[in-house]
Amino acid sequence: MTDYSKLDEIVDKNADVIIDMADTLWNEPELGFHEVKSSAYEGIVLADHGFAMSDRGIGGLDTSWIATWGSGSPVIGILVEFDALPSLGQAAAPTKTPREDGNTNGHGCGHNLIGSGAIGAAISLKEYMEAEGIQGTLKVFGCPAEELLIGKNYMAKAGAFEGLDVAIHHHPGPRNVAFNFQMQAAVDLAIEWHGKSAHAAVAPWAGRSALHASEVFTTAANGMREQMLPSCRLHYYMMEGPRAVNTIPDYVKLMVRFRAADTETVAEYMAWIKDMAKGAALATQTREKVTVVSTLYDLLPNNVLADHLTETMGRYFPVDWTEEEQSFAKAIQKEMGVEELGMATEVSPNPGGALMGGSTEVGDVSWSVPTIGAVFATFPLGVAIHTWGVTACVGMSIGHKAVVQSAKSLAAMGLDLLTQPELIEAAKKEFNERTGGKPYKSLNELDGPPGGRLDEVALEDYECCIHAAMEHLGVKEIPRA
Incomplete structure (x- = not known):
C-alpha cells in the first residue's frame, strides 16, 4: 500500500506558495x-519550479499556455482556470461588503483556488517524482475564460489534450464529492439581423425592422420549447438593439444559448435555431448572420476514476474547521436566508454520473481523454455558487485550508495514476465503452473564439505582467519546451 505521508509533507511545505x-x-x-x-503569475510559478512553458495562445486564446515537466509515460494532465466574475467584488467578510479598492470583479466561483491548488499539486508531485525516481510526464494547462464557456473547448479543437492518458482537475463547491456528473452540452450563437432604418412616423414603409426580425425569431424559439426534450434548456438576451423609439431599427444582435444532454441533440436543435433566424429574416425582408461562438460537449462521467478519487478524498476531507470558520459560514447563510448549517463535514459518495444542470468546457476534455475532478467544500452549504458569499470564503482561511487539502488529494490521485497502470487501463476501458470508440471532434466552427486575442496594448501589458512575476519570484529565465 502506498505511503502518501512524504507527498503530503511536500504539499504542506508548498502551502505558502499555494496560498x-x-x-x-x-x-x-x-x-x-x-x-x-493571473495567467502570467501562475505560469511563472510553474517556471520557477522547473516546468517548461509552451503553446502560449493555443486555441486562439492569448492567455492560455501549457507547462510540462518529465518524460515518457504515463502523461497526466492537470487543468488550471483563472477568470473571475463581474459584479461579485466582495471583502473577505461574512456580510455583503464591497472591496475597499472598489474593484467590482470577484472570484464568486473560486477560480483563484483552482489554479493555486492544481499548480500546488503539480509542483509537489514533481518534487516527489524526482525524489523517488518515478517516470512520467506532467502537463499543466492554463485555461482562460471558463466563465464564458470558452477555453478548454477551443484548446481541445487545437489538439492541446492529445497524448494525455488522464486529465484531472478540481473545483470549489459546498460539498466534498467527485466531480462525476453528466453536465449538459451547449452551444452559444450570436444572431444578427440587418435591416433598413427610416423615420418611424414619416416614412416607416421605407424601413425594414431588425427588431421585428428578432421578435419573429424569439416567438418561434419560444414555440420550439413545447417540442424540446425535458433535459433541454433555451436562454437568450439582446446584446445590441435600438436606442430610439422614432426610428425603424436597422440592427439587432441576440445571444442564444441552447443546452441538451448530449452533443447530437445540440447539433439537431442548433440547425433548427439557424433555420428560425433565416425564417425571421425572410419574414421581415432583413438579412441574418449567425455566428457559432462556442460549443461544448457534455461532461463524460468515469466511475473508475471517480471511485478511486472518492477514496482518495476521504484521506484529506472533511477539513477540520475551527469554531470561528463555522461561525463565519453561518453568518453568510443567515444573511442569504438559508439554513445555518455551516461548512460541510463529510465526503459524499460517488454521484455515479447523475445528470445535473449547467455546462462546462471540461466536457470537451472528457471526450478527448479520461477525465475526473474533485469538488472540495470552500463555501457554506446551501449557498449558491456565483454569489458574494463564495467570493468572501475563497479569500480567507476557509479557502486557504480547503485548497491545500485539495492539492494533497490531486497530488495523491496523480501519484496513483503514475504508479498504478491498471487504474489507467480500467479508466480507458470505461472511456472507450462510453464513447463507443468515436474520436473527439469539436463542434466549434471557428478556430478561435471572438475576443480571445488581446489587442496590442493588452499584449504589451501581458508581457509586462510576465516580467513583473519573474522579478517578484526571482526567475531569470523561463524554461521552454
Whole structure:
C-alpha cells in the first residue's frame, strides 16, 4: 500500500506558495479573456519550479499556455482556470461588503483556488517524482475564460489534450464529492439581423425592422420549447438593439444559448435555431448572420476514476474547521436566508454520473481523454455558487485550508495514476465503452473564439505582467519546451 505521508509533507511545505497564488488572484480578479496578471503569475510559478512553458495562445486564446515537466509515460494532465466574475467584488467578510479598492470583479466561483491548488499539486508531485525516481510526464494547462464557456473547448479543437492518458482537475463547491456528473452540452450563437432604418412616423414603409426580425425569431424559439426534450434548456438576451423609439431599427444582435444532454441533440436543435433566424429574416425582408461562438460537449462521467478519487478524498476531507470558520459560514447563510448549517463535514459518495444542470468546457476534455475532478467544500452549504458569499470564503482561511487539502488529494490521485497502470487501463476501458470508440471532434466552427486575442496594448501589458512575476519570484529565465 502506498505511503502518501512524504507527498503530503511536500504539499504542506508548498502551502505558502499555494496560498500566495490564491491570494494574488483574489486580490486582482480579472474577467475572461483579460486574465493577464493571473495567467502570467501562475505560469511563472510553474517556471520557477522547473516546468517548461509552451503553446502560449493555443486555441486562439492569448492567455492560455501549457507547462510540462518529465518524460515518457504515463502523461497526466492537470487543468488550471483563472477568470473571475463581474459584479461579485466582495471583502473577505461574512456580510455583503464591497472591496475597499472598489474593484467590482470577484472570484464568486473560486477560480483563484483552482489554479493555486492544481499548480500546488503539480509542483509537489514533481518534487516527489524526482525524489523517488518515478517516470512520467506532467502537463499543466492554463485555461482562460471558463466563465464564458470558452477555453478548454477551443484548446481541445487545437489538439492541446492529445497524448494525455488522464486529465484531472478540481473545483470549489459546498460539498466534498467527485466531480462525476453528466453536465449538459451547449452551444452559444450570436444572431444578427440587418435591416433598413427610416423615420418611424414619416416614412416607416421605407424601413425594414431588425427588431421585428428578432421578435419573429424569439416567438418561434419560444414555440420550439413545447417540442424540446425535458433535459433541454433555451436562454437568450439582446446584446445590441435600438436606442430610439422614432426610428425603424436597422440592427439587432441576440445571444442564444441552447443546452441538451448530449452533443447530437445540440447539433439537431442548433440547425433548427439557424433555420428560425433565416425564417425571421425572410419574414421581415432583413438579412441574418449567425455566428457559432462556442460549443461544448457534455461532461463524460468515469466511475473508475471517480471511485478511486472518492477514496482518495476521504484521506484529506472533511477539513477540520475551527469554531470561528463555522461561525463565519453561518453568518453568510443567515444573511442569504438559508439554513445555518455551516461548512460541510463529510465526503459524499460517488454521484455515479447523475445528470445535473449547467455546462462546462471540461466536457470537451472528457471526450478527448479520461477525465475526473474533485469538488472540495470552500463555501457554506446551501449557498449558491456565483454569489458574494463564495467570493468572501475563497479569500480567507476557509479557502486557504480547503485548497491545500485539495492539492494533497490531486497530488495523491496523480501519484496513483503514475504508479498504478491498471487504474489507467480500467479508466480507458470505461472511456472507450462510453464513447463507443468515436474520436473527439469539436463542434466549434471557428478556430478561435471572438475576443480571445488581446489587442496590442493588452499584449504589451501581458508581457509586462510576465516580467513583473519573474522579478517578484526571482526567475531569470523561463524554461521552454
